[in-house]
Amino acid sequence: MKIICTRQNLIQGVTTAQRAVSTKNPLPVLSGILLTAANNKLELKGTDLEMGIQCIIPCTVQEEGSIVLPAKYLGEIVRRLPDTPIQIETQEGINAIIRYGQSEITINGFHAEEFPSFPNPQGRNTLVIPEEELKEYLRQILFATSPDENRPIFTGVLLEVSDNKIKLVATDTHRLALKEINVSSDLQDINVIVPGKTLNELARVIGVADKEVTISMGDNQVIFGMEDTLFISRLIDGQFPNYRQVIPQGYKTRIRVKTKELLEAVERASLLARVGTQIIRLSIEEDKVIITANTEVGRIHEEVQVYLQGDAMQIAFNAVYLIDALRAIGSDDIYLDLSGPLSPGILRPVEGDDYLSLVLPVRTI
Amino acid sequence: MKIICTRQNLIQGVTTAQRAVSTKNPLPVLSGILLTAANNKLELKGTDLEMGIQCIIPCTVQEEGSIVLPAKYLGEIVRRLPDTPIQIETQEGINAIIRYGQSEITINGFHAEEFPSFPNPQGRNTLVIPEEELKEYLRQILFATSPDENRPIFTGVLLEVSDNKIKLVATDTHRLALKEINVSSDLQDINVIVPGKTLNELARVIGVADKEVTISMGDNQVIFGMEDTLFISRLIDGQFPNYRQVIPQGYKTRIRVKTKELLEAVERASLLARVGTQIIRLSIEEDKVIITANTEVGRIHEEVQVYLQGDAMQIAFNAVYLIDALRAIGSDDIYLDLSGPLSPGILRPVEGDDYLSLVLPVRTI
Numbered sequence: 075m076k077i078i079c080t081r082q083n084l085i086q087g088v089t090t091a092q093r094a095v096s097t098k099n100p101l102p103v104l105s106g107i108l109l110t111a112a113n114n115k116l117e118l119k120g121t122d123l124e125m126g127i128q129c130i131i132p133c134t135v136q137e138e139g140s141i142v143l144p145a146k147y148l149g150e151i152v153r154r155l156p157d158t159p160i161q162i163e164t165q166e167g168i169n170a171i172i173r174y175g176q177s178e179i180t181i182n183g184f185h186a187e188e189f190p191s192f193p194n195p196q197g198r199n200t201l202v203i204p205e206e207e208l209k210e211y212l213r214q215i216l217f218a219t220s221p222d223e224n225r226p227i228f229t230g231v232l233l234e235v236s237d238n239k240i241k242l243v244a245t246d247t248h249r250l251a252l253k254e255i256n257v258s259s260d261l262q263d264i265n266v267i268v269p270g271k272t273l274n275e276l277a278r279v280i281g282v283a284d285k286e287v288t289i290s291m292g293d294n295q296v297i298f299g300m301e302d303t304l305f306i307s308r309l310i311d312g313q314f315p316n317y318r319q320v321i322p323q324g325y326k327t328r329i330r331v332k333t334k335e336l337l338e339a340v341e342r343a344s345l346l347a348r349v350g351t352q353i354i355r356l357s358i359e360e361d362k363v364i365i366t367a368n369t370e371v372g373r374i375h376e377e378v379q380v381y382l383q384g385d386a387m388q389i390a391f392n393a394v395y396l397i398d399a400l401r402a403i404g405s406d407d408i409y410l411d412l413s414g415p416l417s418p419g420i421l422r423p424v425e426g427d428d429y430l431s432l433v434l435p436v437r438t439i
Numbered sequence: 440m441k442i443i444c445t446r447q448n449l450i451q452g453v454t455t456a457q458r459a460v461s462t463k464n465p466l467p468v469l470s471g472i473l474l475t476a477a478n479n480k481l482e483l484k485g486t487d488l489e490m491g492i493q494c495i496i497p498c499t500v501q502e503e504g505s506i507v508l509p510a511k512y513l514g515e516i517v518r519r520l521p522d523t524p525i526q527i528e529t530q531e532g533i534n535a536i537i538r539y540g541q542s543e544i545t546i547n548g549f550h551a552e553e554f555p556s557f558p559n560p561q562g563r564n565t566l567v568i569p570e571e572e573l574k575e576y577l578r579q580i581l582f583a584t585s586p587d588e589n590r591p592i593f594t595g596v597l598l599e600v601s602d603n604k605i606k607l608v609a610t611d612t613h614r615l616a617l618k619e620i621n622v623s624s625d626l627q628d629i630n631v632i633v634p635g636k637t638l639n640e641l642a643r644v645i646g647v648a649d650k651e652v653t654i655s656m657g658d659n660q661v662i663f664g665m666e667d668t669l670f671i672s673r674l675i676d677g678q679f680p681n682y683r684q685v686i687p688q689g690y691k692t693r694i695r696v697k698t699k700e701l702l703e704a705v706e707r708a709s710l711l712a713r714v715g716t717q718i719i720r721l722s723i724e725e726d727k728v729i730i731t732a733n734t735e736v737g738r739i740h741e742e743v744q745v746y747l748q749g750d751a752m753q754i755a756f757n758a759v760y761l762i763d764a765l766r767a768i769g770s771d772d773i774y775l776d777l778s779g780p781l782s783p784g785i786l787r788p789v790e791g792d793d794y795l796s797l798v799l800p801v802r803t804i
Contacts (some may be wrong), residue, residue, distance in 0.1 A: 147736055147737070342520075371547060374543070376542040
């Protein structure tokens with residue numbers, strides 16, 4: 075393999091493919107990125123065997139071929155290269171000389187044959203979503219996934235398509251976020267759980283205006299296709315919990331409040347509450363909510379103006395969960411709907427009924 | 440104590456005084472900041488018993504008095520307060536109510552009497568240096584101090600005044616940085632070692648154009664006076680090594696090189712060299728320096744254009760020390776002067792002879 079490409083393209087390709095590379099993988103070759111040069115394109119692939127990312131960048135191919143180079147060193151080196159044309163030439167298929175100006179770096183790698191074969195993406199049942207919109211949906215949902223790998227279902231996001239609606243749902247059993255997207259065209263039903271890790275990495279690379287993401291279903295895998303980049307991810311086996319069941323219908327207490335005012339008050343309360351268990355109390359009165367926390371450091375009494383419909387109510391929440399939900403909601407004004415001190419609180423944007431998040435209360439004495 | 444002040448002033452005062460507060464101090468009251476209200480001023484003091492910082496901010500004093508409040512919580516809280524007038528009122532001298540809008544936080548503290556008495560700054564033998572200049576001098580010097588508290592002298596900076604020259608010198612025994620400042624007025628001789636920690640914190644708060652720092656000597660202490668802020672620091676006991684002795688006179692090899700080009704080449708070499716011992720080799724030839732490193736990850740061959748006076752030379756350095764020195768020098772073009780493969784390398788700006796730094800070579804086989 076012998077190619078010439080620009081520093082900027084190389085940085086983009088390596089940085090993207092590297093997102094699938096796990097530093098913890100015991101198989102040495104998986105710490106690398108597979109580079110394959112053909113047809114005046116350089117294809118870069120990284121994988122942790124659960125997720126794979128393939129990125130294509132333009133280059134001048136002087137000699138076709140392929141090699142695996144260590145992702146970490148390759149990434150650090152290309153980011154520090156001068157802005158001149160970069161030549162990469164392999165030697166005996168196990169190391170590569172990176173030439174720039176009068177200088178060169180030889181980096182030791184692996185034979186391309188050692189790299190695991192990438193599942194051939196054969197998608198069907200395709201959804202198309204603008205990049206900017208999908209990025210925002212993911213921001214609104216991903217905070218509610220669990221980091222606990224022992225319960226894989228909760229580390230994922232349910233992707234459900236039925237009745238011409240796409241639904242994204244995440245829950246860690248303490249809170250839940252639900253986004254509905256109406257689509258005009260007829261779509262086949264889908265019901266899969268996509269790893270949160272895949273979607274987190276996807277959210278970092280998308281967001282370009284006027285570009286779209288194509289989502290296709292394979293056999294126990296999902297494929298996200300962007301302009302020059304492909305994400306292939308396994309799906310999570312199992313049955314997602316019946317989220318409809320946990321969302322209360324109706325409410326006894328509804329407050330309308332400025333998101334920013336409530337968020338800042340809860341963030342201040344959290345500064346004190348975190349020395350304890352992060353429990354804060356909300357006392358909802360006619361025209362205000364009083365937020366209190368009381369710990370060994372001190373105590374806080376915050377008043378935030380609200381519009382109340384229904385009954386006064388007292389309820390306690392974990393401040394961190396409330397902060398996450400308020401940051402994710404993406405709306406200046408929200409409704410907080412409550413049905414009782416032991417029932418979940420539901421946050422909804424005042425504009426639109428396509429999103430909600432649910433936070434379980436904390437039982438206090 | 441009962442005062443009203445602006446959020447911005449309070450943030451500034453707390454953030455500055457907090458710089459002297461150590462999170463590791465075993466004495467609980469030292470985790471706090473002493474607030475004293477009198478004469479429509481709020482004085483904030485923090486100390487770790489080695490360094491003390493005193494900051495004065497304007498406020499409306501409704502009732503004089505004082506209290507110690509925990510620096511960490513106070514800092515986090517004031518940074519999160521809304522931009523409204525802030526009232527602070529003490530209760531029984533051991534806690535304070537912080538009021539803002541309709542809300543309030545009560546934070547538990549300590550009686551002011553528990554706070555150690557601050558040494559009364561009585562300086563003499565005063566130097567005056569513009570803030571911006573001192574900040575730059577400190578940047579050029581502080582990297583060469585040692586973090587090793589077991590050898591206190593090397594954690595400090597020598598401040599020497601003699602023959603109408605101020606000299607700042609730091610060394611960790613592997614490298615050394617020296618700055619000379621000519622002063623016009625007659626100054627008494629000074630020869631003290633100032634803790635690097637004090638100067639690091641000082642460098643963070645100074646830098647305002649058209650403001651000056653007044654440096655005064657007390658009994659085994661040094662006082663840095665800015666407009667509303669005072670740093671008081673103990674001095675380090677002991678004899679600073681005779682730095683003149685280690686700086687070679689003359690050279691066998693002098694190269695003139697672009698700082699940025701040499702720095703970027705050494706940084707790239709360091710990416711590979713760090714998997715070993717950070718050793719890089721410099722081979723100085725007629726019109727270029729060739730920088731090489733060879734480790735299990737790979738090898739690098741960098742060529743940087745130079746103007747050579749004197750002999751060709753081969754020498755090896757620790758890449759990290761060379762990077763630190765090149766980043767600190769603050770000059771587009773430098774001279775690197777060498778006297779032999781086992782003698783220190785001297786870096787000097789091409790413009791001006793008021794600064795140099797010295798890096799010991801590494802002996803290689």
